[in-house]
Amino acid sequence: MTNSVEIKNLDLSFGAVKVLQNLNLNIGEGEFLVLLGSSGCGKSTLLNCIAGLLEVTDGQIFIKGKNVTWAEPSDRGIGMVFQSYALYPQMSVKGNLSFGLKNAKVPKDEIEKRVARAAEILQIEALLDRKPGALSGGQRQRVAIGRALVRDVDVFLFDEPLSNLDAKLRVDLRVELKRLHNQLENTMIYVTHDQVEAMTLADRIAVMKGGKIMQLGTPDEIYNQPRNLYVADFIGSPSMNFLEGALEGGAFRVDDMVIPMDDYEFAGPQTADRPATIGIRPEHVVTGELVKNAPLQFEVAVDLVEPMGSDTLVYAKLGQHSFRIRMDGQARVKDGEKLSIGIDPSRASLFDKATEDRL
Amino acid sequence: MANPGTLAPTAAVNAVNPDLDEPRGPKPRKALSRTNIMLYGTLIVVAMYYALPLYVMVVTSLKGMPEIQMGNIFAPPLEITFQPWVKAWAEACTGINCDGLSRGFWNSVRILIPSVIISVAVASVNGYALSMWKFKGSEVFFSILMIGAFIPYQIMLYPIVIMLREAGLYGSLTGLVLVHVAFGMPINTLLFRNYFASIPEELFKAARVDGAGFWSIFFRIMLPMSLPIFVVSLIIQVTGIWNDFLFGVTYISSPDRYPMTVQLNNIVNSVQGVKEYNVNMAATLLTGLVPLVIYFASGKLFVRGIAAGAVKG
Amino acid sequence: MALSEAAHAGAQTEQGGPSHKPVRLFKNISAKIASLPMVFTALVVFLGGTIWTVVYSFTDSGLLPRLRWDGLDQYERLWNSRKWLVSIENLAIYGVCSLIGTLVIGFTLAALLDRKVRGEGVLRTIFLYPFALSFIVTGLVWQWILNPQLGLQSVVRGMGWESFTFDPLNNSKIVMFGLLIAGLWQGTGLIMCIMLAGLRGIDEDIWKAARVDGIGTVKTYIRVIIPMMRPVFVTSLVLIASGIVKLYDLVVAQTSGGPGISSEVPAKYVMTAMFGGQNLGQGFAASTMMLVTVVIILVPWAILEFGGKKRG
Numbered sequence: 001m002t003n004s005v006e007i008k009n010l011d012l013s014f015g016a017v018k019v020l021q022n023l024n025l026n027i028g029e030g031e032f033l034v035l036l037g038s039s040g041c042g043k044s045t046l047l048n049c050i051a052g053l054l055e056v057t058d059g060q061i062f063i064k065g066k067n068v069t070w071a072e073p074s075d076r077g078i079g080m081v082f083q084s085y086a087l088y089p090q091m092s093v094k095g096n097l098s099f100g101l102k103n104a105k106v107p108k109d110e111i112e113k114r115v116a117r118a119a120e121i122l123q124i125e126a127l128l129d130r131k132p133g134a135l136s137g138g139q140r141q142r143v144a145i146g147r148a149l150v151r152d153v154d155v156f157l158f159d160e161p162l163s164n165l166d167a168k169l170r171v172d173l174r175v176e177l178k179r180l181h182n183q184l185e186n187t188m189i190y191v192t193h194d195q196v197e198a199m200t201l202a203d204r205i206a207v208m209k210g211g212k213i214m215q216l217g218t219p220d221e222i223y224n225q226p227r228n229l230y231v232a233d234f235i236g237s238p239s240m241n242f243l244e245g246a247l248e249g250g251a252f253r254v255d256d257m258v259i260p261m262d263d264y265e266f267a268g269p270q271t272a273d274r275p276a277t278i279g280i281r282p283e284h285v286v287t288g289e290l291v292k293n294a295p296l297q298f299e300v301a302v303d304l305v306e307p308m309g310s311d312t313l314v315y316a317k318l319g320q321h322s323f324r325i326r327m328d329g330q331a332r333v334k335d336g337e338k339l340s341i342g343i344d345p346s347r348a349s350l351f352d353k354a355t356e357d358r359l
Numbered sequence: 360m361a362n363p364g365t366l367a368p369t370a371a372v373n374a375v376n377p378d379l380d381e382p383r384g385p386k387p388r389k390a391l392s393r394t395n396i397m398l399y400g401t402l403i404v405v406a407m408y409y410a411l412p413l414y415v416m417v418v419t420s421l422k423g424m425p426e427i428q429m430g431n432i433f434a435p436p437l438e439i440t441f442q443p444w445v446k447a448w449a450e451a452c453t454g455i456n457c458d459g460l461s462r463g464f465w466n467s468v469r470i471l472i473p474s475v476i477i478s479v480a481v482a483s484v485n486g487y488a489l490s491m492w493k494f495k496g497s498e499v500f501f502s503i504l505m506i507g508a509f510i511p512y513q514i515m516l517y518p519i520v521i522m523l524r525e526a527g528l529y530g531s532l533t534g535l536v537l538v539h540v541a542f543g544m545p546i547n548t549l550l551f552r553n554y555f556a557s558i559p560e561e562l563f564k565a566a567r568v569d570g571a572g573f574w575s576i577f578f579r580i581m582l583p584m585s586l587p588i589f590v591v592s593l594i595i596q597v598t599g600i601w602n603d604f605l606f607g608v609t610y611i612s613s614p615d616r617y618p619m620t621v622q623l624n625n626i627v628n629s630v631q632g633v634k635e636y637n638v639n640m641a642a643t644l645l646t647g648l649v650p651l652v653i654y655f656a657s658g659k660l661f662v663r664g665i666a667a668g669a670v671k672g
Numbered sequence: 673m674a675l676s677e678a679a680h681a682g683a684q685t686e687q688g689g690p691s692h693k694p695v696r697l698f699k700n701i702s703a704k705i706a707s708l709p710m711v712f713t714a715l716v717v718f719l720g721g722t723i724w725t726v727v728y729s730f731t732d733s734g735l736l737p738r739l740r741w742d743g744l745d746q747y748e749r750l751w752n753s754r755k756w757l758v759s760i761e762n763l764a765i766y767g768v769c770s771l772i773g774t775l776v777i778g779f780t781l782a783a784l785l786d787r788k789v790r791g792e793g794v795l796r797t798i799f800l801y802p803f804a805l806s807f808i809v810t811g812l813v814w815q816w817i818l819n820p821q822l823g824l825q826s827v828v829r830g831m832g833w834e835s836f837t838f839d840p841l842n843n844s845k846i847v848m849f850g851l852l853i854a855g856l857w858q859g860t861g862l863i864m865c866i867m868l869a870g871l872r873g874i875d876e877d878i879w880k881a882a883r884v885d886g887i888g889t890v891k892t893y894i895r896v897i898i899p900m901m902r903p904v905f906v907t908s909l910v911l912i913a914s915g916i917v918k919l920y921d922l923v924v925a926q927t928s929g930g931p932g933i934s935s936e937v938p939a940k941y942v943m944t945a946m947f948g949g950q951n952l953g954q955g956f957a958a959s960t961m962m963l964v965t966v967v968i969i970l971v972p973w974a975i976l977e978f979g980g981k982k983r984g
Contacts, residue, residue, distance in 0.1 A: 052567075099579075398787060506970075514960065541713045624924060
C-alpha cells in the first residue's frame with residue numbers, strides 16, 4: 001500500500017505550549033483514517049496542519065510523495081469539510097461549489113461538468129440555485145462535502161462534520177459517507193470525538209491524547225486490544241471496569257479474588273510479577289444461563305439499574321469495587337439483589353500499573 | 360400590559376383547565392399603580408429636559424428679533440419667519456466673508472466625503488487583517504492604535520502640524536482629511552476587527568482551501584457579509600467628522616476653508632454687532648442638522664454602533 | 673480518481689512544493705502591505721508624535737520648536753501659572769461631578785427604561801439624540817438657554833418668582849456647573865445606552881431568583897445587578913474619563929473660558945499656548961501633564977481589565 005499522506009516528526013507549539021509532539025503517521029492510498037480523541041487532544045490541530053491552515057513548528061508533511069509542509073492549502077490536493085459547514089452565505093449552492101474552481105482558473109465548461117457530477121453524486125441537483133440559508137443542516141453538510149468533491153482532490157479532510165447535526169440525521173449521513181468512500185476510493189482523514197463514528201467509518205483509528213497518538217490500529221484492535229489504559233478507558237460505552245491489583249505467578253489478584261490469566265494473550269514476554277490493572281468490558285460480563293459456561297464466576301450486589309430499552313445497565317459491587325454490567329434489555333434485575341456473573345479472562349485487558357501499557 | 364403573546368398561553372391554560380381559580384402566567388399590570396405613575400412621571404420630566412434644547416432652538420430660529428426680546432424662550436413663535444434661516448445660511452458674517460454658513464457647510468462636505476470613504480476603507484482592511492491574518496507584531500500595532508484613542512489629542516497636535524507642513528499639506532483640506540483618517544482609525548478598526556472576529560473561522564479556512572487569497576477573501580467573502588458594520592462605521596465617521604472642531608481649527612489656516620462647526624462658533628461668538636439670537640439658533644440648528652438627520656434616520660443602527668464600539672472597547 | 677484523470681498530474685514529482693520554510697518577512701505579505709497605513713498611524717503619528725511632544729516639553733521652544741534644553745523650566749512655569757491651576761481645579765470639579773452624574777443618571781435612566789416601559793424606543797431616541805450633536809452646538813444652545821436676560825432665569829421671573837437667580841455662565845463660582853448641565857445633557861444618553869445593553873445582557877433567571885428569594889427591586893439592583901455589571905461600569909468610567917480630559921470644544925462654544933479665566937480647562941490652555949500665545953514649550957509641557965493624567969486613569973483600568981487574562 002503506497003502512502004497517500006505521510007507525516008514525519010511533526011511538532012507544533014503555541015509559545016511554550018506543545019500542541020503536537022514528534023508525531024509520525026502514514027496514511028495509505030484510499031484509506032479512511034479517523035483521528036479520535038477528547039477535545040484539546042490535538043486532533044483538529046493535526047488536521048489543520050495537514051490542510052496547511054496552521055504552520056508547523058518542525059517536521060514534514062508529504063501528500064502523494066510531495067513535500068507540502070510549506071505549501072498553500074489550495075496547492076496541497078486536499079479538500080476540507082468543516083463542522084459548521086462554512087458555506088459562503090451570500091453565494092448560491094452552485095456558487096459555493098464553483099468558488100474554488102474559479103480561483104484555480106478552471107475553464108467554465110469544466111466547472112459546469114464537475115459541479116453537475118458532484119451534485120448528482122450527492123443528490124443536491126435540485127438545490128443548486130438556493131442560498132445556504134434556505135437549506136437544512138443535512139443539505140448544508142452535503143453541499144460542504146460537494147465543495148471538496150468538485151475540487152477533485154487526493155485527500156478529503158473532515159473536521160467533525162456530523163457534530164452539528166441531530167442524532168438521527170447524523171446516523172443517516174454517516175452511512176452515506178461510508179458509501180461515498182466506497183464509491184470514490186479517496187483517502188479520507190476524519191476527525192471526531194464520537195467513538196461510534198470512529199468505529200463504524202474507519203479503516204484505522206488513531207486515538208490521540210495530549211498531542212500524541214496513543215494507539216493507531218483497526219477498530220477491532222482498538223476495541224479488543226487497547227494498547228494502554230487511556231485507550232481502554234476512552235473506547236467503549238459504558239466504559240471498561242478497572243480493578244487495581246497485582247500480577248502474581250500468572251494470575252491477577254485483587255483483594256481475595258484470583259483471576260487466572262493462563263488463556264490471556266500477553267502483548268510481550270514481560271510477565272514478571274508487578275502491580276497491575278485489569279480491565280473488563282461491561283458487555284463482556286455474562287449473566288443468567290451463560291454463567292455456568294464461563295471460565296470464572298463471581299457474585300455481585302446490584303446497586304442501581306438503568307433500563308435503556310435495548311440494554312440494561314447494572315451498577316453493582318464486586319467486593320468493594322464498583323462494577324458495571326451490560327445486560328439484555330429483557331433482563332429483570334432489582335436493586336439490592338445478588339447476581340451471579342461470569343467473566344472470561346482471555347477477553348480482558350491487563351495493564352502495567354506504573355506505565356499503564358498493555359501487558 | 361396587553362401583550363397578546365403573554366395573554367394567549369394564559370387563555371389556553373384556562374380553556375384546558377376551566378376549574379383553575381387563578382389565571383396563570385404573568386400578572387396583568389395595573390395601568391395606574393403608584394409605581395407606574397412615578398416611573399412614567401420621572402421619565403417624562405427627564406425626557407423634557409433632553410428635548411427642551413432642541414425645541415428652544417427650533418422655536419427661537421423661527422421668531423423675529425423683537426419677539427425674542429419681548430417674550431420667553433419657551434413660547435412658541437407668534438409669527439413664524441424663515442428670515443433667520445435664510446440669513447444664517449447665506450448672509451451671516453465671519454470676519455470679512457458675509458456669505459453665511461453655506462461656505463462652512465460646503466467645506467465640511469468637501470472634508471467629510473473623502474475622509475469617510477478613506478477611513479472606512481482603511482479601517483475595514485485593518486480590522487480584516489487584524490482578525491484573520493495576524494502577523495508578528497500586528498497586535499502590538501493595534502494596541503498602540505487603541506491607546507492613541509484614549510490619549511488627549513493635544514499631545515499629538517503639533518507634531519502633526521510639522522508632518523503636514525513637511526508634506527506641503529498644512530492648512531489644506533487634504534491635510535485635514537488625512538488627520539481625520541488617522542484619528543478615526545482606532546475606533547473603526549476595533550469595530551471591524553470585532554465584527555470579523557465574530558465570523559466563524561471555518562469560513563475563512565474554507566476559502567483558503569478553495570484557493571482564495573487575502574484580497575479575494577476580503578472582497579468576495581467578507582465584504583458581502585459585513586454590510587451592517589459598514590453602515591455603523593459610516594454613521595460613526597460621518598457624525599464624528601462633521602462634529603469635529605479641534606482638528607478643523609488646528610489644521611485649517613484660512614477662514615475660507617473652515618469647516619461648519621468652526622465657522623458656526625465664529626459667527627455666534629463674534630463680539631461685534633448686535634446679537635441676533637434667532638440667526639444664531641438657525642445657524643446652530645443648520646450645523647446640527649446633518650448628524651441629527653443621520654441619527655433619526657438610522658435609529659437602532661446608531662445605538663448599536665456606539666454601543667458596539669464602546670462596550671467592547 | 674473521482675472526477676477527472678488529469679487532476680494533479682504535475683504533483684507527482686518528489687519534493688515538488690516549497691520544501692523549505694519561507695522567509696518570515698514575506699509570509700502574509702498582502703496583509704502586511706495592507707496594514708501599512710495602520711502601522712504608520714500607530715508608530716509615526718501616535719507614538720512618534722507623543723514622544724516628540726514629551727521630548728520638546730523640556731526645551732524652551734517659543735514661536736517655533738527648537739531643541740534647546742531647558743530642563744524642567746516649562747513645568748515650573750506651568751505650575752506657577754494661575755491660569756493652569758484654575759484649569760486643573762476646574763477640570764477636577766467638572767470631572768468628579770460629570771463622572772458621578774453621568775454614571776448615576778445613565779444607570780438610573782437605563783434601569784427605568786428596563787422596567788418594560790411603554791414607548792421605550794421614543795424615550796431612548798430622546799435621551800440619546802444630544803450625543804449626535806457636536807459640543808459646539810451643545811455649548812451654543814445652552815449658552816442661549818442660560819442667558820440671564822432672555823433665557824431660563826427671565827422665564828422663571830416672568831412667571832412671578834421675581835428673585836429667582838440662575839446665571840451660571842456669568843458667575844465665576846458656578847460657571848463649571850453651567851458647563852456641567854450641558855455636558856451631562858450631551859453625554860448621559862450614551863452611557864444610558866451602554867448600561868441598558870448591560871442590563872439586557874443579564875440573565876432573566878437572576879431576576880426570577882431574586883423574586884423567589886424575596887429581595888426587593890431596589891435591593892436587587894444594588895446588591896446583585898450592579899456588581900454583575902462591573903465590566904460595563906468600568907468601560908463607562910473609562911469612556912467618561914477620557915472624554916473629560918479632552919474637554920475643550922464645549923468650553924470654547926459656551927463660555928470661551930470666561931468669565932475671566934474662571935472656566936479655563938487644560939486642553940484650552942494647551943491650545944492657547946501653542947496656537948495663540950506662540951509659547952510652544954508651555955503647550956508641550958501642559959499636554960504632557962494631560963498625558964500623565966490619562967496614564968494615571970488608564971493604567972489601573974488596564975490592569976483591572978487585562979491583568980488576569982490575555983486575549984487575542
